[in-house]
Amino acid sequence: MRAQKKSAPNNERLAEIYRAAAQIILRKGYDATSVNDIANALGMTKAGLYHYINGKKELLFDIMNFGLSELDEEVAEPARAIADPAARLRFAVAAHARLVTRGQGAITILVDEITALTPPQQRKITQRKRAYFDFLRGTLDELKAAGQLQDVDTTAATFGLLGMINWLSRWFRHGGALSEEQAADQLVRIAFHGILRPARLKAVDSSQ
Amino acid sequence: MRAQKKSAPNNERLAEIYRAAAQIILRKGYDATSVNDIANALGMTKAGLYHYINGKKELLFDIMNFGLSELDEEVAEPARAIADPAARLRFAVAAHARLVTRGQGAITILVDEITALTPPQQRKITQRKRAYFDFLRGTLDELKAAGQLQDVDTTAATFGLLGMINWLSRWFRHGGALSEEQAADQLVRIAFHGILRPARLKAVDSSQ
DNA sequence: TTATAACTACCGACCGTCCGGTCGGTACCA
DNA sequence: TGGTACCGACCGGACGGTCGGTAGTTATAA
Numbered sequence: 076m077r078a079q080k081k082s083a084p085n086n087e088r089l090a091e092i093y094r095a096a097a098q099i100i101l102r103k104g105y106d107a108t109s110v111n112d113i114a115n116a117l118g119m120t121k122a123g124l125y126h127y128i129n130g131k132k133e134l135l136f137d138i139m140n141f142g143l144s145e146l147d148e149e150v151a152e153p154a155r156a157i158a159d160p161a162a163r164l165r166f167a168v169a170a171h172a173r174l175v176t177r178g179q180g181a182i183t184i185l186v187d188e189i190t191a192l193t194p195p196q197q198r199k200i201t202q203r204k205r206a207y208f209d210f211l212r213g214t215l216d217e218l219k220a221a222g223q224l225q226d227v228d229t230t231a232a233t234f235g236l237l238g239m240i241n242w243l244s245r246w247f248r249h250g251g252a253l254s255e256e257q258a259a260d261q262l263v264r265i266a267f268h269g270i271l272r273p274a275r276l277k278a279v280d281s282s283q
Numbered sequence: 284m285r286a287q288k289k290s291a292p293n294n295e296r297l298a299e300i301y302r303a304a305a306q307i308i309l310r311k312g313y314d315a316t317s318v319n320d321i322a323n324a325l326g327m328t329k330a331g332l333y334h335y336i337n338g339k340k341e342l343l344f345d346i347m348n349f350g351l352s353e354l355d356e357e358v359a360e361p362a363r364a365i366a367d368p369a370a371r372l373r374f375a376v377a378a379h380a381r382l383v384t385r386g387q388g389a390i391t392i393l394v395d396e397i398t399a400l401t402p403p404q405q406r407k408i409t410q411r412k413r414a415y416f417d418f419l420r421g422t423l424d425e426l427k428a429a430g431q432l433q434d435v436d437t438t439a440a441t442f443g444l445l446g447m448i449n450w451l452s453r454w455f456r457h458g459g460a461l462s463e464e465q466a467a468d469q470l471v472r473i474a475f476h477g478i479l480r481p482a483r484l485k486a487v488d489s490s491q
Numbered sequence: 492t493t494a495t496a497a498c499t500a501c502c503g504a505c506c507g508t509c510c511g512g513t514c515g516g517t518a519c520c521a
Numbered sequence: 522t523g524g525t526a527c528c529g530a531c532c533g534g535a536c537g538g539t540c541g542g543t544a545g546t547t548a549t550a551a
Binding site: 085088119120121122123124126127 | 525526527528529530
């Protein structure tokens with residue numbers, strides 16, 4: 076009935092292919108990356124690569140799902156085990172940030188290339204992203220209920236958090252001024268306490 | 284000696300072309316947008332469009348420069364006239380955020396598609412972005428010198444700020460829960476004071 | 492007032508190139 | 522003997538870009 080993988084190819088090799096493809100797509104962008112580019116990087120030909128993949132879009136889709144699974148396993152699931160919402164959020168932001176900086180990451184790709192997918196694929200990816208977003212916002216909602224949150228909209232705050240974290244991939248460089256841990260720590264500080272020292276001399280918020 | 288525009292085309296029409304092209308590229312991405320797409324959106328043919336532009340890359344380059352000029356004129360220059368660094372930063376963050384949400388924007392494009400340019404073009408754009416970045420970080424440095432800043436790295440904080448602002452283009456929708464002004468205000472709040480209320484009951488940071 | 496030259500704003504048809512994808516094979520290993 | 526891992530050659534189509542036009546408008550000048 077429907078097209079399927081003709082055989083059961085080596086799974087380790089497949090993971091290598093995902094990793095290599097993710098790196099190239101991350102650097103050049105999905106559209107600017109040809110299947111040939113990926114094949115060459117793996118030391119094979121395009122026809123040879125097609126032994127493993129079912130199409131360029133499906134490859135991208137698989138990589139994105141791989142990235143989302145990483146996010147679930149290394150950030151969301153461990154975080155869910157933390158009862159205190161502030162500590163949970165602190166862990167999630169730091170772990171997510173480290174995942175971005177550590178990559179070579181498939182996670183970063185799914186930030187940029189959603190439009191390249193078919194609509195059904197987009198829906199699936201968007202749904203998984205949404206679940207992660209809801210997890211973060213839920214934690215903020217808990218904090219709000221406990222009176223620990225500033226007077227901010229939790230949706231906007233969650234997007235702000237994600238913006239800072241995802242932006243890391245644009246500026247963080249290994250061997251730069253900040254280590255991965257330092258970068259993650261900086262993000263947590265800024266997200267939690269902002270950049271300004273609490274000023275009590277000037278009524279800058281709350282009223283009006 | 285070198286290729287030049289064969290004539291002096293109507294400047295208003297050229298601006299229309301930039302605006303239309305920016306919108307499409309913003310929606311579909313540079314590589315996925317064909318010159319034909321842009322021409323059709325303008326009700327003309329590809330050959331007709333080439334009367335105005337010198338190539339696809341140069342069109343992108345021009346749009347990016349247009350966006351950077353907008354940023355200079357509407358954010359950086361007015362901000363520079365503000366003496367107080369906190370007020371200056373507040374204005375810059377809010378104005379920049381509004382520029383992102385108001386667009387239809389050429390500003391957003393230059394966030395994503397730098398790699399599509401030729402290396403010399405990339406250098407010019409990166410240089411202009413760098414100037415803006417330095418302006419923001421300089422303001423943070425002033426705040427630090429005045430003892431008004433949290434204990435954060437000004438470079439990381441500037442990138443954090445830009446991450447939140449640029450991320451707006453991914454989630455902000457007109458007619459959504461937040462107006463442009465509300466979104467800008469939320470970003471300022473989060474950037475300045477963070478998401479957590481200053482806790483004095485629990486030593487959550489500083490040590491360890 | 493009108494002939495005409497010059498210029499702007501386009502278009503239809505076309506070109507070379509590269510891309511995603513296919514197909515029929517082959518070498519190798521179990 | 523059959524499955525896995527690949528490859529060379531090829532295909533149709535889309536893309537960026539070019540070229541030789543043409544319709545319309547303005548400038549000039551007799």
